Structures are given as C-alpha cells and as structure tokens.
Amino acid sequence: MAKSVKTSSNKPGTRAKGKAVIGVKEPVVHYNITKEHGFPDKGKKILLTYWLGMGSGSGKSVITEFDIIKLGSTGITRNAINTLASFIGISRKYISENIFDISVKTLERKDNKEKLDKKTSSHAVEIARILQHGYEVFRDEEKLKRWLNKENRALNSLKPVEMFDTLSGLSIVNDILGRIEEGVYS
Secondary structure (H helix, E strand, O other): OEEEEOOOOOOOOEEEEOOEEEEEOOOOOOEEOOOHHHOOOOOOEEOHHHHHOOOHHHOOOOOOHHHHHHHHHHOOEHHHHHHHHHHHOOOHHHHHHHHOOOOHHHHHHOOOOOEOOHHHHHHHHHHHHHHHHHHHHHOOHHHHHHHHOOOEHHHOOEOHHHHOOOHHHHHHHHHHHHHHHOOOOO
C-alpha cells in the first residue's frame, strides 16, 4: 500500500523516512464481488453502501475517505442497522443494545426512512468498512459471518463482533483482518 520513492521533496500525502519519501495511497472503498451468495454480477462494482442496505443504485457514490465522513454525517436509516445485523449474523436487539447502546424499542420506534444521529451513523459506517474488509479477506459471506461470531485467540478469546461497540475495538478487528490478509497467523 505504501510505495517508496527516492526523492528529497516532501509533498502532501507523503511521509519522509530517512532519505526516501513514502507515498501514501488513498484507499479505494469499492471493489468487485461475484454473484455467489446473492451478490451482484461478476465485475460489477459495489460500494460501501451495499453493506448498509443502500445498494449501488442508491445514487450515493462513496469513493474517498471524505465521502465516508459525509455518509456518516448525513445519517443512515434504521433499515441500514437491520441490514448490518443481518450481514453480521446477529439480532437487531444485540446490535442496537450491545453495539450502538440504544434501546431496541427506541430504534424500532423510528421510521424506516428516518435518519439516525451522526454518532450512530458514523459508527455503523465504520462497521460496514470492517465487513467490506472482511469480505475482501474471506471472499465468502458465510465464512465472514462465522469468523465474526467465533472466539478469536488474538482477541483474548472474544468474538470479533464483541469488539464492535468501540472504535478502538473496530480498529483491532481491522488490524487482525489485515494480518490474515498478509498471511500472518491470527
């Protein structure tokens, strides 16, 4: 992901390390998915919004980190929370009370199209990013669900989904996915 370039100038988006300058590429948020497991046709790009039940036809283009911030700021709907729970393989009660710290009754009183607050929406978007990264690693929705709901020694025998209640926990789960992607035992 980082590319080493022999130059002494320190341009924006680069970090100096000794005499070499390392260019940091901005991550791309969309990727290709095959038709397996109900996913769109092979080669068709889907966006981060897919994991929130918005699909690629929602008109929301999420490509840069700033698009992700905007998506969280403008808010997501209750349906997005329900869709996340389904992809993770947990109940609406668990996701609302244990992850978002919202009573399931409070969440159910909201209209399906009503936008949730900025904090909850941003948190849900970060979970969607973990799902996306997990799918890139496992390439199978069922394998991802099993991994998310199985105790992991790298997490002190906690399930990855049990770490979703904090941003630090999400970061740790993302790091473990990165280690698996690189072939490091986790």
